């Protein structure tokens with residue numbers, strides 16, 4: 001089956017600096033793909049080019065097999081896009097705005113009413129149809145932004161940081177909506193927040209410094225970033241050599257006489273082995289905790305690996 005998105009050697013230069021370099025990507029027809037990267041990594045540039053809102057300096061974009069450079073109108077028909085700044089008109093009501101979007105999308109006038117009804121229903125904004133967009137909360141504005149992105153029933157929906165600036169309840173609601181609309185189409189979703197991508201996405205592509213540094217399933221990513229170190233605080237700690245006799249422990253660093261960072265390979269059952277040894281040998285355990293890799297640490301590791 002044709003990929004919904006194929007990016008080939010995509011590069012873009014603003015003025016004199018390259019924002020993205022040699023990005024290659026293949027995205028399947030359904031599911032949610034997370035584009036993860038720190039601020040300035042190149043996510044928006046990639047998404048804007050993918051959606052035909054920005055012309056690339058080099059490389060090609062294919063949407064469902066259609067070359068964006070050669071047939072931009074046909075390619076864009078397949079895409080719904082919610083850019084980082086949602087393109088909303090504050091002085092229109094929800095229904096007026098969505099009608100305008102439907103007309104821009106060239107939906108035949110006989111089909112507009114049904115398209116409008118379906119998008120509003122799907123995005124949970126039907127009861128606000130006659131309310132001015134300026135009078136909606138941030139979460140509802142974002143729902144309207146998503147409604148304009150799906151009004152023409154595209155095969156691909158691209159959402160650039162759609163939960164940015166929302167409160168925790170609104171984030172949960174918008175996530176639910178994204179899952180819902182991804183049932184029958186592909187969704188690409190960008191974020192600089194790892195946990196956001198972890199809860200929503202099936203696949204993840206990580207961009208750092210304008211380059212792809214990781215592209216695989218969410219499971220593979222989670223496996224990759226699984227903790228490999230433990231912080232342990234003890235009143236009566238053993239010598240490092242004693243800790244190293246426990247199978248799975250690869251190295252030990254004491255940051256203070258009572259606090260050790262213990263590196264391990266294999267699974268997290270090592271925690272149980274350490275607690276048992278502590279009880280048996282009287283280390284007087286005061287705290288034990290798996291250390292999660294911080295996102296900037298993961299970015300650094302992956303960037304280093306991809307440069308090798």
Ligand SMILES: Nc1ncnc2c1ncn2[C@@H]1O[C@H](COP(=O)(O)OP(=O)(O)OP(=O)(O)O)[C@@H](O)[C@H]1O
Pocket residue numbers: 014015018019037038039040041042043044045046084192
């Ligand atoms: N219009 C522009 N003119 C010049 N440089 C730009 C422009 N837009 C983005 N850049 C630069 O290109 C690089 C990539 O920016 P981009 O907005 O694509 O990153 P991002 O991952 O989406 O970050 P953010 O999450 O902060 O939006 C950054 O260094 C940014 O400063």
